Amino acid sequence: MPExxxxxxxxxxxSQAATNQKIVGVxxxxxxxxxxxxxxxxxxLQIQEFIYQxxxxxxxxxxxxGKYILFTLTNHKTLVIHLKMTGQWQVLxxxxxxxxxxxxxxxxxxxxxxxxxxTRKFGYVIIxxxxxxxxxxxxxxxxxxxxxxxxxxELFKTRLKRKSNSTxxxxxxxxxAVVGLGNIYVDELCFRTHIRPTRLIKNLTNKNIVLLxxxxxxxxxxxxxxxxxxxTVKDSLVGYRGTNGASGTFASQHLVYGRGGKHCVTCGSxxxxxxxxxxxxxxCKSCQK
Ligand SMILES: [Zn+2]
Numbered sequence: 098m099p100e101x102x103x104x105x106x107x108x109x110x111x112s113q114a115a116t117n118q119k120i121v122g123v124x125x126x127x128x129x130x131x132x133x134x135x136x137x138x139x140x141x142l143q144i145q146e147f148i149y150q151x152x153x154x155x156x157x158x159x160x161x162x163g164k165y166i167l168f169t170l171t172n173h174k175t176l177v178i179h180l181k182m183t184g185q186w187q188v189l190x191x192x193x194x195x196x197x198x199x200x201x202x203x204x205x206x207x208x209x210x211x212x213x214x215x216t217r218k219f220g221y222v223i224i225x226x227x228x229x230x231x232x233x234x235x236x237x238x239x240x241x242x243x244x245x246x247x248x249x250x251e252l253f254k255t256r257l258k259r260k261s262n263s264t265x266x267x268x269x270x271x272x273x274a275v276v277g278l279g280n281i282y283v284d285e286l287c288f289r290t291h292i293r294p295t296r297l298i299k300n301l302t303n304k305n306i307v308l309l310x311x312x313x314x315x316x317x318x319x320x321x322x323x324x325x326x327x328x329t330v331k332d333s334l335v336g337y338r339g340t341n342g343a344s345g346t347f348a349s350q351h352l353v354y355g356r357g358g359k360h361c362v363t364c365g366s367x368x369x370x371x372x373x374x375x376x377x378x379x380x381c382k383s384c385q386k
Contacts, residue, residue, distance in 0.1 A: 099180045101243070101277025102320035103337050103345065104164050107186055110340030111166070112159040114188040114209055119155045120170075122204030123148045130200030130213060133179070133221045150174060150224050151203070162234065163242050163276030173227045178213070184220025187212045188340045240275045243313050248275060250310045257298050257306065265301065265309075266294035266373040275313060280376045281326055281354045286316055288353045293385040294378050295371065323347035328355075353379045 099107070125131055128139035131147045154170040161167070166186075168176035178184070187196050189210040195202070201213040201222050213222055225233055240256055241247035256274040260267075268274055269283045278286065287294040290308045292301070301309075320326065324345030327336040338344055352362050357370030361381040371378050 098182050098279050099164065099185070099325070099337055100279040100282050101161075101164060101317055102282070102323075102347065103325035104161055104166060104180065104277075105317075105321050106325045106339050106345060107180070108159055108161045108166055110188060111168075111186055111211065114340065115156050115168075115203075115205060115211060116159060117155060117157070118209070119206040120151055120153070120203050121206050122202075123151045124202040124204070125200075126202065127198075127200035127215075127218065129218060130215065130220075131222055131224075133223050135219070147224060151176070161242075163239055163272065165234075167230075169227075175225050175227055175230060176222055177225050177230070177233070178222045179220055181215075181217070181219035181221075183217040184213065184215040185338055186340050187214060187338070187342060238273060240273050243275050243277055243317060250307060253310050254303075254306050257301070261297070261299035263298055264294065264373055265292060265296050265298060266376075266378055268298060270374050270376065277317065278313065280378075281328075281351065282316060282320065284354045284379055285351060286312055287380055287385060289316060291385050293382075294373060294380055296386075319350070320345075320347045323350065326351065353381070355379070 125144045125147065128144055131144065132139045154172050157169045157171060159166065159168050164179065166178040170176065189212055191208045196212055196214045198214045198216040199212045200215050203211040205211065241252060253274055257268060260273065265287065266283050269278050284294065286309065290312050292305055292309070324339055324343065324347065325337060326347040327338065327344035328348055336344065353368060356368055357377065357379040359368055360366070361368055361384060364381065364383045366381065366383050368379050369382050
């Protein structure tokens with residue numbers, strides 16, 4: 098599942114290819130790609146309306162808010178994208194074929210096409226008025242983005258403490274204290290900070306919290322620089338890729354994620370495996386307290 102680093106790598110690729118480009122054509126190949134309501138069928142009228150609103154608009158900026166990708170358009174509207182499990186954008190040159198599982202295509206004036214593909218079909222590309230965006234995000238009760246000015250140690254601490262009886266991993270996965278970390282980066286973060294993911298928030302020391310706060314930035318920065326982590330999600334056929342189709346290399350630097358039962362790289366003991374919030378969690382009982 099793409100987490101903050103993978104989404105950021107996608108945003109950088111998209112920005113380079115599509116900023117200030119006019120969208121001259123829209124193709125909706127999988128109707129559900131334009132809806133965030135999983136079980137509701139998308140009507141022909143909704144598809145026509147989507148195409149009408151997007152065609153002819155210029156993409157002013159492409160940015161990220163947590164794990165969401167935002168295309169700001171000239172008509173005071175924004176395309177809001179969540180990649181969920183297997184969504185990803187590919188930037189296609191005029192002669193390239195459409196990738197497998199393409200759900201939506203944006204044809205740009207310069208000949209480039211942006212293809213949104215999603216094998217598991219949980220992700221979406223929806224259109225919102227700019228005025229609706231704040232409510233859209235506030236309703237989701239999301240914490241600050243770690244790369245925004247809002248992310249301060251005080252806010253991080255306050256938000257964590259409101260969940261004092263929960264485990265560290267479940268709170269981080271909930272996106273309430275900070276956004277962007279999923280199963281991979283939470284396990285890696287806990288290992289790097291020597292804190293068990295099973296630790297209750299109320300048992301974290303001030304020093305632990307400050308360490309977590311700083312290490313989140315370091316870890317995510319390193320992962321972005323490596324192009325993210327490319328892992329194949331079950332049944333999805335393709336793992337995460339950048340917009341140019343290249344795999345990220347950060348998976349080779351994972352110390353605990355996916356290594357349950359293997360030796361700890363630091364002390365050599367067998368890594369423990371448990372479930373937290375229904376997610377497989379790996380940690381070292383000797384190195385993490
Ligand atoms: Zn260890």
